[in-house]
Amino acid sequence: MPAANHWIVTGNFTDDGAVAWRRADGTWSRAIAEAGLLADEASAKAIAARAVAAEQREICDPYGIEVFAEGTTIDPLTARQRIRANGPTTPIRRPDSGISR
Amino acid sequence: MYQYDDYDRRIIIERAQQFRGQVARRLSGEITEEEFKPLRLQNGLYMQLHAYMLRVAIPYGLLSSKQVRKLAHIARTYDKGYAHLTTRQNIQYNWPRLANVPVILDELASVEMHAVQTSGNCVRNITSDHFAGIARDEIEDPRPYCEILRQWSTFHPEFAHLPRKFKIAVTAAPGEDRAAVRFHDIGLRMVENAQGERGFEVLVGGGLGRTPVIAEVVRDFLPKRHMLSYIESILRVYNLAGRRDNKHKARIKILVTALGVEEFRRRVEEDWEKSRTPALELPDAEVARVSAFFAPPPYENIAADPDRLISLGLGRDRDLGNWVKNNVFPHKVPGYSAVVISVKKPGIPPGDVSDTQLDAIADIADRFSFGHTVVTHTQNLVLPDVKTSELPRLHAELRALDLGEANVGKLTDVITCPGLDYCDLANARSIPLSLEIAERFDRIDYLNDVGDVSIKISGCINACGHHHVGNIGILGIDKRGEEFYQLMLGGSPGNDASIGKILGRALAQNEIVDAVEKVLGRYLEIRDSIDERFLDTVRRVGFDPFKEAVYGSADPLEAAGGD
Amino acid sequence: MQIIRDRKIVEDDFIHVADGAELPESGKPIVTLARFLKERATLLPRYPAVGVRIASDKLPSDVPDLAKLALIAVEFPKFTDGRGYSTGRMLRDRHGFTGELRAVGWVLRDQLFYLERCGFNAFEMKPGKPLESGLEAFKEFTVTYQAAVDDPRPFYRRR
Numbered sequence: 162m163p164a165a166n167h168w169i170v171t172g173n174f175t176d177d178g179a180v181a182w183r184r185a186d187g188t189w190s191r192a193i194a195e196a197g198l199l200a201d202e203a204s205a206k207a208i209a210a211r212a213v214a215a216e217q218r219e220i221c222d223p224y225g226i227e228v229f230a231e232g233t234t235i236d237p238l239t240a241r242q243r244i245r246a247n248g249p250t251t252p253i254r255r256p257d258s259g260i261s262r
Numbered sequence: 263m264y265q266y267d268d269y270d271r272r273i274i275i276e277r278a279q280q281f282r283g284q285v286a287r288r289l290s291g292e293i294t295e296e297e298f299k300p301l302r303l304q305n306g307l308y309m310q311l312h313a314y315m316l317r318v319a320i321p322y323g324l325l326s327s328k329q330v331r332k333l334a335h336i337a338r339t340y341d342k343g344y345a346h347l348t349t350r351q352n353i354q355y356n357w358p359r360l361a362n363v364p365v366i367l368d369e370l371a372s373v374e375m376h377a378v379q380t381s382g383n384c385v386r387n388i389t390s391d392h393f394a395g396i397a398r399d400e401i402e403d404p405r406p407y408c409e410i411l412r413q414w415s416t417f418h419p420e421f422a423h424l425p426r427k428f429k430i431a432v433t434a435a436p437g438e439d440r441a442a443v444r445f446h447d448i449g450l451r452m453v454e455n456a457q458g459e460r461g462f463e464v465l466v467g468g469g470l471g472r473t474p475v476i477a478e479v480v481r482d483f484l485p486k487r488h489m490l491s492y493i494e495s496i497l498r499v500y501n502l503a504g505r506r507d508n509k510h511k512a513r514i515k516i517l518v519t520a521l522g523v524e525e526f527r528r529r530v531e532e533d534w535e536k537s538r539t540p541a542l543e544l545p546d547a548e549v550a551r552v553s554a555f556f557a558p559p560p561y562e563n564i565a566a567d568p569d570r571l572i573s574l575g576l577g578r579d580r581d582l583g584n585w586v587k588n589n590v591f592p593h594k595v596p597g598y599s600a601v602v603i604s605v606k607k608p609g610i611p612p613g614d615v616s617d618t619q620l621d622a623i624a625d626i627a628d629r630f631s632f633g634h635t636v637v638t639h640t641q642n643l644v645l646p647d648v649k650t651s652e653l654p655r656l657h658a659e660l661r662a663l664d665l666g667e668a669n670v671g672k673l674t675d676v677i678t679c680p681g682l683d684y685c686d687l688a689n690a691r692s693i694p695l696s697l698e699i700a701e702r703f704d705r706i707d708y709l710n711d712v713g714d715v716s717i718k719i720s721g722c723i724n725a726c727g728h729h730h731v732g733n734i735g736i737l738g739i740d741k742r743g744e745e746f747y748q749l750m751l752g753g754s755p756g757n758d759a760s761i762g763k764i765l766g767r768a769l770a771q772n773e774i775v776d777a778v779e780k781v782l783g784r785y786l787e788i789r790d791s792i793d794e795r796f797l798d799t800v801r802r803v804g805f806d807p808f809k810e811a812v813y814g815s816a817d818p819l820e821a822a823g824g825d
Numbered sequence: 826m827q828i829i830r831d832r833k834i835v836e837d838d839f840i841h842v843a844d845g846a847e848l849p850e851s852g853k854p855i856v857t858l859a860r861f862l863k864e865r866a867t868l869l870p871r872y873p874a875v876g877v878r879i880a881s882d883k884l885p886s887d888v889p890d891l892a893k894l895a896l897i898a899v900e901f902p903k904f905t906d907g908r909g910y911s912t913g914r915m916l917r918d919r920h921g922f923t924g925e926l927r928a929v930g931w932v933l934r935d936q937l938f939y940l941e942r943c944g945f946n947a948f949e950m951k952p953g954k955p956l957e958s959g960l961e962a963f964k965e966f967t968v969t970y971q972a973a974v975d976d977p978r979p980f981y982r983r984r
Contacts, residue, residue: 178312179312218291221309222309239743240744241682241743245311250694254614
C-alpha cells in the first residue's frame with residue numbers, strides 16, 4: 162500500500178447521487194482521475210467548506226480524502242473510497258447507466 | 263389483503279405531493295442538503311455510496327400481484343432492472359434519480375404503496391410472521407393488528423422525531439417466533455389469559471446494533487383494545503427520556519437498561535393512567551372492519567393427505583424432493599402448503615430480484631396462490647396458499663426462473679446486508695462473502711447433511727444483516743481502511759433467543775469462508791447425532807472445539823479441507 | 826419580527842427578554858423558566874401578559890402558575906429534537922393550557938403540520954425562511970389517523 166501523497170475533494174451529485182470529484186478548476190467530475198490534487202488536509206478542508214456553503218445545490222456533503230497520485234492515476238487508500246471510485250464489486254443487473262430518463 | 267379506502271388513499275397521495283414539493287425546494291436551492299436530509303429520510307430516501315437509495319414499505323411483507331408488477335415496472339423504468347429485498351420485509355431500489363422519486367411515489371400510490379417512514383427516527387414498517395394467516399400454530403391472524411398499527415403510526419404527530427428509529431413486530435404464534443419480536447423496540451406476542459381472552463404480551467427494548475439486547479416483558483397481558491394507547495405511553499416515555507446526546511445510546515433499549523425494567527414499567531403505567539381515554543380504545547367494530555380484509559381466500563375443499571408431501575419429498579426427482587423438504591411448509595388448511603421461494607442463488611447478490619423475475623412471480627402468484635406474495639425478513643419470498651398437488655408444477659416454473667434453489671433455512675440461505683458495495687454506513691463488504699459461501703457450499707447433499715443453520719452477515723455494527731442472531735454471525739469491521747470480519751457463534755432470533763458471541767480474533771476477507779467451513783467441519787465431527795442441530799451442538803459443547811478448529815492451526819490454508 | 830399565529834402571518838406583540846437583560850417598561854415579556862421561577866411574584870402582577878420560554882428538556886410539571894401564563898414558548902434546539910411535541914400535547918391535553926403555545930428555535934416549514942397537531946398555535950420560524958412557505962404546510966394533509974390535540978378521536982372513530 163503506497164503512502165498518501167495528496168488530498169482531493171469528493172461528494173455526491175444532488176441530481177442522481179453519483180460520486181463527484183472536484184476538478185482543479187472548481188467543476189465536478191464523475192471520474193476520480195480528473196480530481197484536482199491538493200497538497201494537504203488544510204487546503205482540502207477549506208475547499209470542502211467553501212463548497213458546502215456555495216455549491217450545496219449541485220453537491221451533497223463534500224469532504225477531503227487522502228490519495229496516492231502518480232502520473233495520470235489517482236488511487237484512493239481505503240476500501241470505501243476504492244469502491245466509491247470504481248462502483249460495486251458485485252454483479253448488478255444493468256451495470257451501464259441503464260436508467261430511462 | 264387490506265384495501266385502502268378514500269381516507270387511506272388521500273393520505274398517501276398527499277404525501278407524494280408533499281415530497282414532490284420538498285424535492286423541488288431542494289433542487290431549487292431553497293433548502294440545503296442539511297435541511298433536506300431529515301425530510302428525505304422520513305420518506306425512505308438515503309444517499310448511499312454511488313447513488314440515492316429508495317426504500318419502499320411493504321407492511322408486514324404482504325404484496326398483491328398487482329403491486330409486484332408495479333415494483334417490476336419501477337425497477338425497469340427508474341432503476342437498473344432489479345430491486346433488493348431487505349431484512350425488514352421491505353424492498354429497496356439502489357439507483358433512483360432524485361427528480362424521479364416523486365414520480366416513483368405516484369406510481370406506488372397507484373397500487374396503495376408508499377415509502378413513508380422507511381427511515382428516520384420514527385416508527386418504521388410494522389413487521390410480522392411471514393406465515394401470518396396460514397400458520398397452524400397461530401392463535402389468530404396478527405395482520406389486522408399490524409395494519410391498524412401501520413395506520414396509527416403513519417405521520418403520528420407526536421412521535422415523528424424520536425431519539426432514534428423505532429421498530430415494532432407482531433406475532434400470534436406462540437410456538438415459533440418467526441418475527442424475532444424479542445429483538446424489536448416493541449414486540450407484541452398475542453397470548454390468551456386464564457379467562458380465555460386474547461391480548462398481547464408486551465416486550466420492550468430488544469434490538470441488535472451496537473448493543474444487542476433481548477427485550478424485557480413490560481406487561482404480561484394487555485387487552486387488545488388498549489394496544490394503541492399503551493404503545494403511545496411507551497413512546498411518550500421514550501420520546502421524553504431517551505438519550506439524544508449520543509446516537510449510539512439513543513435506542514429505547516438503552517433507556518430500559520438504564521432505568522431498569524421496573525422503573526420503565528412504572529413510568530409507562532403512570533403515563534398510561536393519565537393519557538388513556540375511552541376514545542383511544544380500539545372498538546371491536548374497527549378490528550372487525552380491518553379483519554374482514556384478511557378473510558381466508560376461497561380454498562377448495564381437499565381431503566387431508568399427509569402422505570402426499572412425504573412421497574413428493576422422496577420421489578425420483580431429487581431436485582423436487584429436496585425443494586419440497588426444504589422450501590415447503592405446513593398450512594392450516596388441508597391440501598395446501600406454504601412455499602418459500604429462495605432468492606439465494608450462487609452468483610446473484612442475495613435478495614436481488616430482477617424486473618422479469620418480479621413479473622413472473624406476479625403471474626405465478628395469480629395462478630398458484632390467490633395473487634399473494636410475502637417478503638420474509640430472511641430476504642426470500644413466500645407463496646402462502648399453494649395447493650399441495652400443484653407443487654411439482656410450481657417447482658418446475660420456479661426453476662426455469664432461477665428461483666428453484668432448495669436451500670431455505672440451510673447454510674446458503676444467508677441473510678446479507680448491502681454492505682460496503684452500496685451502503686454509506688458499512689465498514690466492509692457483505693455480498694461478496696455471501697456469494698463465496700453460496701459458491702463454496704453449493705452441494706445439496708452437504709447442505710442437507712449440515713441441516714438447519716443460519717448464517718447472517720452485516721457489513722457494520724448497525725447489524726442490518728442480524729449477525730448477532732445468526733447461528734453463525736459475521737460482522738465486517740474496518741482496520742485502518744481495510745476490511746476485516748469477526749466470526750460469531752450461537753445466536754438465535756426465535757423463542758429460544760440468544761445473542762451470538764465472538765469466537766476469536768478478526769479474520770481477513772480471504773480467511774473468513776475457510777473459517778466457516780472449519781466450524782462446520784468440526785460440527786459434523788462432534789454432533790451427537792444427525793438430529794442435533796448446529797446451534798444445539800454449540801450450546802452443548804461451548805466454543806473451545808470451534809476455536810481450535812479455526813485458530814488452532816498456524817496455517818489456515820493447511821486446515822482448510824477439514825470436512 | 827413576524828411570526829405565524831393561528832395560521833396567519835402577524836407582527837409579534839411579545840418581547841423575548843434574555844436572562845441578564847432589563848425588563849421592558851410595558852408590553853408582554855417572554856422570560857426564561859429560570860427567571861420566571863425567581864421573579865414570578867413580581868412579574869405576573871406587573872404585565873398584562875407574561876410568557877415563559879422552556880428548554881426542550883423541561884416538562885409541563887416544571888412550570889408553576891400555568892393557568893396565569895399567556896404564552897409558553899417551547900424551544901426546539903434542532904430539527905431532530907422531538908421532545909417538544911410531547912410537551913405540547915401534555916400541556917394542552919393534560920394540563921389544560923389554553924394560552925399561546927409557541928414553537929421557537931429550529932422551526933421549519935415541514936414541522937408545522939406535526940406541531941399544530943400537538944397543540945402549537947404559534948411559530949417563530951428559523952431566520953431566513955419565508956413565512957408564506959410555512960403557511961402552505963398546514964394545507965398539505967387534509968386527513969389524519971391519530972387522536973391528537975386538534976381532534977381527540979383517532980381515525981377509527983372518524984371514518
